[in-house]
Amino acid sequence: MKKNNPRRSFLKKASLTTAAITASPFILTSQEDEKILLSRKYDTLNYTANDHINLALIGAGIQGIYDTKAALGVQGVKLVAACDLYLGRLDRAKELWGDAIFVTQDYRKILERKDIDAVIIATPDHWHQKITIDALNAGKHVYCEKPMVQKFEEGQAIIEAQRKSGKICQVGSQGMSSLGNEKAKQLYEEGAIGDIVMLDMYNDRYSAEGAWQYPIPPDANETTIDYDTFLGTAPKVPYELKRFFRWRNYQDYGTGVAGDLFVHAFSTLNHVISSHGPNRALATGGLRYWKDGRDVPDVTITLYDYPKTATHAAFNAAFRINFIAGNGGGGGFKLIGTEGEMEIGQNQVKLTRSKLGKIPSNYSLVAYTEETQKIIRQGYADKNLESRANNLSTGTTTWEAPNNYKGGHYDHFNNFFTAIRSNGQVVQDPTFGLRAAGAALLANESYFKNKPIDWDPTKMKLI
Numbered sequence: 001m002k003k004n005n006p007r008r009s010f011l012k013k014a015s016l017t018t019a020a021i022t023a024s025p026f027i028l029t030s031q032e033d034e035k036i037l038l039s040r041k042y043d044t045l046n047y048t049a050n051d052h053i054n055l056a057l058i059g060a061g062i063q064g065i066y067d068t069k070a071a072l073g074v075q076g077v078k079l080v081a082a083c084d085l086y087l088g089r090l091d092r093a094k095e096l097w098g099d100a101i102f103v104t105q106d107y108r109k110i111l112e113r114k115d116i117d118a119v120i121i122a123t124p125d126h127w128h129q130k131i132t133i134d135a136l137n138a139g140k141h142v143y144c145e146k147p148m149v150q151k152f153e154e155g156q157a158i159i160e161a162q163r164k165s166g167k168i169c170q171v172g173s174q175g176m177s178s179l180g181n182e183k184a185k186q187l188y189e190e191g192a193i194g195d196i197v198m199l200d201m202y203n204d205r206y207s208a209e210g211a212w213q214y215p216i217p218p219d220a221n222e223t224t225i226d227y228d229t230f231l232g233t234a235p236k237v238p239y240e241l242k243r244f245f246r247w248r249n250y251q252d253y254g255t256g257v258a259g260d261l262f263v264h265a266f267s268t269l270n271h272v273i274s275s276h277g278p279n280r281a282l283a284t285g286g287l288r289y290w291k292d293g294r295d296v297p298d299v300t301i302t303l304y305d306y307p308k309t310a311t312h313a314a315f316n317a318a319f320r321i322n323f324i325a326g327n328g329g330g331g332g333f334k335l336i337g338t339e340g341e342m343e344i345g346q347n348q349v350k351l352t353r354s355k356l357g358k359i360p361s362n363y364s365l366v367a368y369t370e371e372t373q374k375i376i377r378q379g380y381a382d383k384n385l386e387s388r389a390n391n392l393s394t395g396t397t398t399w400e401a402p403n404n405y406k407g408g409h410y411d412h413f414n415n416f417f418t419a420i421r422s423n424g425q426v427v428q429d430p431t432f433g434l435r436a437a438g439a440a441l442l443a444n445e446s447y448f449k450n451k452p453i454d455w456d457p458t459k460m461k462l463i
Contacts, residue, residue: 011284054078060122199315
C-alpha cells in the first residue's frame with residue numbers, strides 16, 4: 001500500500017451512519033463484537049484425462065503426504081509417481097494412491113520421465129536447492145516445501161534457474177494463499193491498525209511429536225533405507241535411524257524451529273504488509289528438555305527489526321517458540337498497530353480497535369488543586385480530542401471462513417496449478433521464498449554466533 005494517512009482512510013468509512021457501518025465488511029460498529037463470514041469462489045472446470053497435470057512427489061514423508069493430498073484436491077491433477085529413500089514410504093504411496101503409480105528411490109528417474117509436468121519437493125531441507133534446480137532444468141514445474149533453502153547462499157541459484165527455465169516455482173508455505181491472509185492484507189491496506197508497531201508470534205508445544213520425535217518404523221534398516229543418499233552433501237556420519245526419521249533435530253539436514261515455524265510467519269507478515277523483511281535479528285534460547293541427541297534449541301526467542309519503507313513504519317517483531325510448554329500448547333500471530341490489532345490465522349482474522357486515552361484521568365490530576373483540575377479538564381475539552389468518528393470505529397470484528405472452506409493448503413496448490421495452466425504468477429515465487437527463508441535463518445545465525453545479525457532484505461544477503 002502507498003503510505004497515506006491510515007487513520008484518515010479507515011475513519012472516513014467509520015464516520016458514516018451506524019446502519020451503514022454495520023453493513024460494511026471493513027468497519028467496526030461502536031463497542032460491539034461482530035462476526036462476518038468470508039467467502040471464496042472457485043472455478044468449476046471439467047478436465048479430460050489428456051488435460052490433467054501429471055504430478056510427482058519427491059519425499060513421501062509426513063509433509064509430502066499432506067501436500068499431495070491437498071494437491072489432488074484440485075481439479076485436473078493426477079499423481080503418477082513418488083520417490084523416497086525409505087521403501088516403506090513407497091509402499092505407503094501405493095497404498096494411498098494405487099499400484100499404478102511409478103515409485104523409485106532415485107529422484108533423477110522422476111525427472112527423466114516425459115509424462116511428469118510438476119513435482120512436489122518435500123525432502124529434508126539440505127536437499128531442497130539441488131532437487132529444485134535439477135527439476136527446473138529438466139523442464140518441470142516445482143512446488144518446493146519451505147524453507148526454500150537451508151543456507152542463505154543457496155537462494156540466488158534457484159531464482160536464476162527458475163528465470164532461465166520459464167517454469168513455475170511455488171514455495172510451500174501453505175497459509176500464504178489462505179482467506180485469512182487475503183483479508184488481513186486488505187484490512188492492513190485500508191489502515192485498520194494504523195501504523196504497525198510490532199508483531200507478536202508464538203508457538204507453544206507439549207508433546208514428543210510436536211518436538212519432532214517422530215516414530216521410527218520397525219522395518220527401518222540399512223536395507224530399506226538409502227542412508228548414504230540421504231546424507232548428500234552433509235558430513236558423512238555413521239548410520240543412525242534417528243537422523244533419518246528425525247532430521248529436523250540436526251543442523252546438518254534441517255533449519256531448526258526457524259526454518260520449520262518462523263518461515264510461515266515471515267511469509268504471512270511480508271505478504272500482508274508488502275515488505276521485503278527485517279534488517280536485523282537477535283536470538284537467544286537453549287536446549288531445555290528434549291535432550292535426545294539433537295543440536296538445535298527447543299526454546300527460542302528472536303527479536304527482529306523492520307526498517308521503515310513505503311508500505312510500513314519501522315517496527316519490531318518478537319518470535320517465541322517453546323517445545324516444552326506446560327500450558328498444553330497453543331499459538332498466536334498478532335499485528336499490533338497504533339490504532340488496532342489483528343490476530344491472523346488461515347481461517348479467520350480478528351480485528352480489535354480501542355479508543356486511545358488522550359484525556360488525563362484522576363490518576364494524574366490528583367496532584368493538583370480542584371480549581372486547577374477544572375482548568376486542565378476544560379483545556380482538553382476545548383481541543384475536542386475524542387471525535388465521534390474515533391468512538392464509532394472501536395470494537396472487535398472477526399472475519400471467519402465458512403465451514404465448507406477448502407483451506408489454505410488447498411488454496412496454495414490451486415494458485416500453483418492455476419499459474420501452470422495460465423502461465424501466470426504464484427503468490428510465493430523463489431524471490432519471495434528466499435526473503436522469507438532468509439529472515440528465518442537469521443535466527444539461527446544469531447543464536448549459534450551469539451550476536452546480532454544484519455541483513456539486506458532487498459538484496460537478500462548478510463551484511
